[in-house]
Amino acid sequence: MxxxxxxxxxxxxxxxxxxxxxxxxxxxxxxxxxxxxxxxxxxxxxxxxxxxxxxxxxxxxxxxxxxxxASTENEGQGFGLFLRNSAIVATACMVITLLISIPGAYAVARLPFMGRRTVSALFLSVYLFPTIVLAVPLFIAFAKVGLQSSLVGLMLVYVVQTIPVSIYMLRTYFETIPETVEEAAEIDGAGRFATMRHITLPLAMPSILSTGLYVFMIAWNEFLFALLFLAAQPERWTVSLGLAQLSNGIEVPKTVLMAGSVILTVPIIVLYSIAERALTEGLTAGADKG
Amino acid sequence: MTATTPVTATDTGATPNPRTRTKRDNRDGIAMVLPTVVIVVAVIVIPVLWNLVLAFQDLRLIDLRDAGPFDNLTLENFRRVFTGPGFWQALWNTVVYSVLSTAGSILVGLGAALALRRPFPGRGVLRALMLLPYVAPVVAVAFTWEMMLNPQFGIVNVWGQRLGMDRPIDFLGQAPWAMATVIAFEIWRYFPFAFLFLTARLLTVSHDTEEAAVMDGASTWQRYRYIVLPQLLPVIALLCVLRLIMTFNKFDDVYLLTGGGAGTEVVAVRVYDTLTGRFDVGGAAAQAIMLALFLAVALGLYHRILRRQEQRS
Incomplete structure (x- = not known):
């Protein structure tokens, strides 16, 4: 029964x-x-x-x-140019963010320096802070110093926005590398930076790669700041911004814009399929601790 | 004997004095974290503080060139935010939007995580496919939804009419539908996020207790309700906080789908419109601050309730 x-x-x-x-x-x-x-x-x-x-x-x-x-001179919609802009911004953002956040994450993970807890709290609050609060002053400030409508200004904002999550992912990984490995190298006479370069960084390479890809994806997908800074400059549009701007009008046939959507999406899907496992593990590290 | 001597020698050589080591750690740590701190302070902390000043200024975009950093100080922006109806409506919309989206995405994510818990052929593929909405560019997927929901040629309306709807629905331009649609979109985009976190936690749920419960005749529902769910609660609480914060501040999704029309104006979209549509810098800054404050107060309350509950139990 x-x-x-x-x-x-x-x-x-x-x-x-x-x-x-x-x-x-x-x-x-x-x-x-x-x-x-x-x-x-x-x-x-x-x-x-x-x-x-x-x-x-x-x-x-x-x-x-x-x-x-095709470019607009050739009666196209210019997504070739948008692709170039997006690639430049996202790649530069990825490289700069990694260069800055690798030492930062290492310090937060390993070195008991003064103010370590304050710094960690600062990064967390940046991660959770409403982006729109930043939008107003940055819009004004960039207009004043002439960074408005430049890809450099946009890149700078992306770097700052991706640093906290990048530090978080890298730090969790650095913490899993046993300190004894590094101590062994130091005993053999290697200085801190030599140890980092020859021991820690190679060990952390999987995490660095997936963090880099994640940063690239965030920068590639971003919309709000691209809209705020670049809306008036069609030749600087990123793919995301270009698609959003053109889809508001009625001039461009919708299925052509669907092709634009595919072009915007495919690079992300490709990167994601390369790094899926590493990415999902990096993001949820710490979730199992409750 | 000869083997141990060199080890002790190098040991003392590498760490001659704990105090110099700490000092060096301190110096290196600060040096390594400094670039991050500098850029975060320059591009986040200072702008946020400046936003505070802007909120107390009567400032239009055209006056920007000549205005000093502390010109025209006034409380007028906040007076207008408090007395006008627009902001409170937008705040209410934001609350409805973020609470329902958060609850929905966690529920659906939980369903997905439980359904994909036990291995079967093709599980890896399904798992990867379910993450697509989360990783894909928001502009592309928002545009695709717009196409699917289009009243003239969108596939949802075409099939809806074939299956018995008497006329097409303007999902993104008509009052109750528009809010329901942006919430559905948000659930669709973020259930994978909840799914990821819950799956990670499910891996650590021990099977022994569950098997014992099954032996004792527990039904599947009882097993989920009394064994699995309690172990997931901490992650669910974490997800609630994370998703609520993120959705509360959200701009892209609503702006792209409805532009804030048809009863979907959330605060972030309203700030953007105040800034770029009405060129009212002070008004935009004041509303952005109110959004951040409201969020901070809500989080503080949540934290207190949580602590009180912990003390009680």
Whole structure:
């Protein structure tokens, strides 16, 4: 009696589980599929049959991608240029953030210096502080010193915004490297910086790479400050900003902009698939401590 | 004998004096953390303090060039924020938006984490797919949602009508729908975040207690309710705080989907509009401060309640 009860209970839950999985997977993936599908379709074809979820091969076109990537002189939408801008800003932001936060994270993880707790608290509060509070004064300040509408100003803001999370991820990793490894090197006569360069950094390389990728992704995806600083300068738009600005108008066919969305999304998906494991572990480190 | 002597010799050689070591640690630590502190102070702390001053100034964007840092001090900005209806409505919208999005994303994330708990072929792939909404660029996914929900050619409305809706719904431009849609979008984008944290915590939940409970005839529901859930509560509390803070300050998602129209104006969007649409620097700064203050007070209250509960138990 109890065993049949238990097995029907188990069967019911197993069903619930598969339904949950199916619904969530479709919900998570369908918008991306829809984006990809529409990006290969001429706008007339979408308007003719808006309900379909499958497009036959011969109706597909790559004209949307040509249009969206071509420069405005060539009757395109200039996403080639936007891609260049985004790549410059995100790469520079990644490199600078790592250069600054590696020593910072190391110090916070290892060295008992004066004010260590204050510094940690400062970084945490930066991470949680409303971005919009920064937006007003930075908008004004950058206008005054002439950094407004420059990629350098934007990069600076991204660096500051990504430093706290970068320090957090790196610090957790540094803390897992046993101190005895470093002490051994120091006993052999290596100074602090030699030890860091030859022992600690190589050991921390997986974490440094995934942190770097994460910083790159944040900078690539950012929208608010790009909008605040660069809205008036189409030749400096990042891909995110360009897509948002053009999708407000009615001039550009929507499926061309869908191609733009794919171009914006693909680099992120590629980076993410390279670093998925390291990223998820780095982000949730500490969650298991409650 | 000969083997031990050199070891003690190098030992004393490497750490000759604990005090110089501490001193060196202190000096190196400060040197290494200094660049971070300098840039954070310059680009965050000073601007935030300046925002405080701006909130007490009567300042328009056009006057900016000639205005000194402490010109035209006034309480007028706060008077307008407090007495006008717009800000309070926006604050209420922000509360509704962030509370419902947070609760929804944690619930859905919990469902996903539990459903993907036991291994099966293809679990890794599903897990990776479920994280897509979280990592993808917000502008791209917001635009895709806009397309899907479009009243003329969006797939949701087309299929909705085929399945019995009598007319298309303007999901992003009509009052009750718009707020529901931005909340749904937020749940969709952030359930993976909750899923990640809960999955990490589930790994450490011991199977022994659960197996024992099953032996004792506990149903699956009882197992989840009385064994698994209590162990997840600390992470759920952490997620609540993190997501509430993040959603409370959110700008991108609402701005991109509705532009703050149709009853979805949250404070962050209102600050942006005050700054760039009405060129009212002081008003924008005052509202931004109110947002931060409200958040700080709410967090303080939460912290106190939590401590009191801990003391009681």
């Amino acid at each position: 109890t065993t049949t009860h238990a097995s029907s209970d188990r069967r019911a839950w197993s069903l619930v589980r598969w339904v949950v999985l199916a619904v969530l997977t479709v919900a998570a993936v369908f918008p991306f599929y829809y984006m990809l599908m529409l990006s290969f379709v001429p706008i007339e074809s979408l308007l003719l049959d808006p309900g379909r979820i499958w497009v036959a091969g011969q109706q597909l076109t790559t004209e949307t991608y040509r249009t969206v990537l």
